[in-house]
Amino acid sequence: xxxxxxxxxxxxxxxxxxxxxxxxxxxxxxxxxxxxxxxxxxxxxxxxxxxxxxxxxxxxxxxxxxxxxxxxxxxxxxxxxxxxxxxxxxxxxxxxxxxxxxxxxxxxxxxxxxxxxxxxxxxxxxxxxxxxxxxxxxxxxxxxxxxxxxxxxxxxxxxxxxxxxxxxxxxxxxxxxxxxxxxxxxxxxxxxxxxxxxxxxxxxxxxxxxxxxxxxxxxxxxxxxxxxxxxxxxxxxxxxxxxxxxxxxxxxxxxxxxxxxxxxxxxxxxxxxxxxxxxxxxxxxxxxxxxxxxxxxxxxxxxxxxxxxxxxxxxxxxxxxxxxxxxxxxxxxxxxxxxxxxxxxxxxxxxxxxxxxxxxxxxxxxxxxxxxxxxxxxxxxxxxxxxxxxxxxxxxxxxxxxxxxxxxxxxxxxxxx
Amino acid sequence: xxxxxxxxxxxxxxxxxxxxxxxxxxxxxxxxxxxxxxxxxxxxxxxxxxxxxxxxxxxxxxxxxxxxxxxxxxxxxxxxxxxxxxxxxxxxxxxxxxxxxxxxxxxxxxxxxxxxxxxxxxxxxxxxxxxxxxxxxxxxxxxxxxxxxxxxxxxxxxxxxxxxxxxxxxxxxxxxxxxxxxxxxxxxxxxxxxxxxxxxxxxxxxxxxxxxxxxxxxxxxxxxxxxxxxxxxxxxxxxxxxxxxxxxxxxxxxxxxxxxxxxxxxxxxxxxxxxxxxxxxxxx
Numbered sequence: 001x002x003x004x005x006x007x008x009x010x011x012x013x014x015x016x017x018x019x020x021x022x023x024x025x026x027x028x029x030x031x032x033x034x035x036x037x038x039x040x041x042x043x044x045x046x047x048x049x050x051x052x053x054x055x056x057x058x059x060x061x062x063x064x065x066x067x068x069x070x071x072x073x074x075x076x077x078x079x080x081x082x083x084x085x086x087x088x089x090x091x092x093x094x095x096x097x098x099x100x101x102x103x104x105x106x107x108x109x110x111x112x113x114x115x116x117x118x119x120x121x122x123x124x125x126x127x128x129x130x131x132x133x134x135x136x137x138x139x140x141x142x143x144x145x146x147x148x149x150x151x152x153x154x155x156x157x158x159x160x161x162x163x164x165x166x167x168x169x170x171x172x173x174x175x176x177x178x179x180x181x182x183x184x185x186x187x188x189x190x191x192x193x194x195x196x197x198x199x200x201x202x203x204x205x206x207x208x209x210x211x212x213x214x215x216x217x218x219x220x221x222x223x224x225x226x227x228x229x230x231x232x233x234x235x236x237x238x239x240x241x242x243x244x245x246x247x248x249x250x251x252x253x254x255x256x257x258x259x260x261x262x263x264x265x266x267x268x269x270x271x272x273x274x275x276x277x278x279x280x281x282x283x284x285x286x287x288x289x290x291x292x293x294x295x296x297x298x299x300x301x302x303x304x305x306x307x308x309x310x311x312x313x314x315x316x317x318x319x320x321x322x323x324x325x326x327x328x329x330x331x332x333x334x335x336x337x338x339x340x341x342x343x344x345x346x347x348x349x350x351x352x353x354x355x356x357x358x359x360x361x362x363x364x365x366x367x368x369x370x371x372x373x374x375x376x377x378x379x380x381x382x383x384x385x386x387x388x389x390x391x392x393x394x395x396x397x398x399x400x401x402x403x404x405x406x407x408x409x410x411x412x413x414x415x416x417x
Numbered sequence: 418x419x420x421x422x423x424x425x426x427x428x429x430x431x432x433x434x435x436x437x438x439x440x441x442x443x444x445x446x447x448x449x450x451x452x453x454x455x456x457x458x459x460x461x462x463x464x465x466x467x468x469x470x471x472x473x474x475x476x477x478x479x480x481x482x483x484x485x486x487x488x489x490x491x492x493x494x495x496x497x498x499x500x501x502x503x504x505x506x507x508x509x510x511x512x513x514x515x516x517x518x519x520x521x522x523x524x525x526x527x528x529x530x531x532x533x534x535x536x537x538x539x540x541x542x543x544x545x546x547x548x549x550x551x552x553x554x555x556x557x558x559x560x561x562x563x564x565x566x567x568x569x570x571x572x573x574x575x576x577x578x579x580x581x582x583x584x585x586x587x588x589x590x591x592x593x594x595x596x597x598x599x600x601x602x603x604x605x606x607x608x609x610x611x612x613x614x615x616x617x618x619x620x621x622x623x624x625x626x627x628x629x630x631x632x633x634x635x636x637x638x639x640x641x642x643x644x645x646x647x648x649x650x651x652x653x654x655x656x657x658x659x660x661x662x663x664x665x666x667x668x669x670x671x672x673x674x675x676x677x678x679x680x681x682x683x684x685x686x687x688x689x690x691x692x693x694x695x696x697x698x699x700x701x
Contacts, residue, residue, distance in 0.1 A: 031525035032529065034525075038515040038582070039538065043537070046575050053555065242682050242686070245636055246636070248450070251453050254669075351545075371547040378643060391548045
């Protein structure tokens with residue numbers, strides 16, 4: 001028998017194997033074409049902008065573009081002693097170009113951040129340079145102010161040469177480049193960001209713990225009760241889930257205010273005196289209470305969907321084999337719920353770590369989190385590159401959490417409702 | 418959950434403690450929502466229960482704040498409600514179309530790089546909202562759509578599609594593909610097959626995805642705060658401003674309306690979920 005007759009042919013005379021492969025490829029392309037519109041949309045409107053956040057956060061081309069000749073001349077300067085004549089000449093010519101475009105003020109402000117006192121001497125240079133004679137730029141500039149004779153100011157200019165900088169990220173961790181270009185911490189009383197990072201982690205962690213402690217029992221109850229009762233109770237979980245976040249925050253603001261119902265209740269049972277009602281809002285207590293209630297459904301729903309699949313006969317088997325109900329629960333039931341616990345905790349933690357609205361409304365000064373700081377820089381100070389840097393630091397943290405979760409539980413085990 | 422007669426006393430105690438704990442948690446979850454109802458009918462301007470309300474005196478209740486919400490002078494709620502509905506409806510339509518089509522591709526077993534693409538598509542849902550807000554703002558500002566309805570609609574489509582993709586893929590996981598093959602073998606073209614066979618079967622999933630997308634858009638405030646101008650104010654923005662500046666009972670009237678709306682959505686979503694489960698059950 002020849003090999004030709006062995007091959008099965010389709011009616012067109014093409015070998016079946018080839019024909020099948022072709023059909024397979026066609027199906028692949030078809031499936032991909034269906035996904036393509038959304039994929040392109042998300043990549044263009046969402047993934048690229050996140051990449052843009054990165055370039056924006058490290059972008060420091062302003063000075064690089066303002067002083068092109070200076071940095072070219074500085075390439076050969078070792079930075080230890082005062083730069084040679086060419087650097088001064090190049091700087092003067094760059095500065096003249098900037099002065100013509102009226103951008104010398106911007107340069108002064110930017111360099112002032114690098115080394116205090118730059119703005120003043122550049123203004124002085126701007127006033128005096130009109131009377132400069134041709135050539136000998138070094139002596140003429142140095143004669144204007146003694147700071148131009150200080151090598152530290154020239155080192156500061158050199159430090160701004162690279163088009164990219166990590167300074168925004170350092171600022172997010174309360175650090176900065178000092179005059180020698182080394183990374184140092186800001187003084188103790190100005191370390192605000194570190195406090196915010198730690199507080200965000202702390203709040204996210206404890207909210208997750210509270211949600212777990214409260215969510216586990218009720219998810220268990222919902223999963224074990226007969227349908228007609230559990231459906232009714234499920235409303236208690238689903239109604240808050242579907243209700244506007246702002247509505248729920250508003251109700252907590254009413255409950256927790258000093259003349260509010262919670263305080264009324266405390267006074268009524270005699271826990272606190274009427275004239276010393278505790279402040280429960282505009283601090284961390286308010287943030288904890290409101291966030292726990294708001295995020296609790298996100299813990300209960302994944303737990304419930306996992307618990308629903310666990311057969312009650314497993315617990316009975318455990319008990320019949322001599323385990324007490326507690327041991328049966330701990331050795332049989334609890335391990336089976338771990339995917340649900342993982343999904344719920346991950347969901348709540350990630351949502352809590354990026355929380356913005358509730359802390360901003362009920363948190364007050366001591367309840368604000370890192371997201372509030374990002375929003376503040378986006379809207380108030382307009383320091384978008386700093387906001388981007390902090391956003392990406394937060395995103396990195398979130399990705400690390402996902403990675404750990406994937407190692408521990410497996411990302412495919414996530415179930416949503 | 419009646420306990421068997423032979424239960425030992427300490428388990429009995431534990432069981433009732435457990436039920437009590439659960440009771441407290443359910444109360445904690447649902448009670449805050451019910452505080453808003455009575456207070457929104459308060460005749461006075463304060464956000465506490467007046468003595469008259471505690472005595473259930475009819476004079477202590479009024480529809481004053483609802484009247485203020487609708488007819489109040491210089492009131493922002495009319496415009497905000499209109500904007501919110503327009504934005505949410507268009508964002509939902511966009512999300513549903515893009516999301517459903519993508520879900521059809523994703524649930525095909527021929528789909529290459531399924532995991533990676535799925536992760537990309539649902540990334541707006543798993544990245545903290547504030548980061549998405551910053552990224553989307555940069556895009557919308559770059560294409561010059563800041564402070565326009567279209568810009569906000571695009572932003573909400575980005576945030577809404579992951580929900581549609583997830584719910585529709587879930588519905589399609591129980592979908593019997595032989596019915597579409599049967600349709601094709603009977604001479605139906607793919608579009609016709611989708612409209613007449615596939616869509617009716619996955620409709621519950623599509624609609625519950627649409628509900629998610631609608632609620633996401635209707636309730637979204639972080640991204641809108643970055644994007645909206647004075648003409649694009651939405652209900653969440655007005656609530657946010659109101660809650661920040663001064664908590665007035667009018668906000669509670671609005672909040673009550675929103676709770677009623679979310680109850681309606683909840684009921685619809687639940688009915689759909691049960692229907693979808695029933696259909697999938699038959700297929701198995």
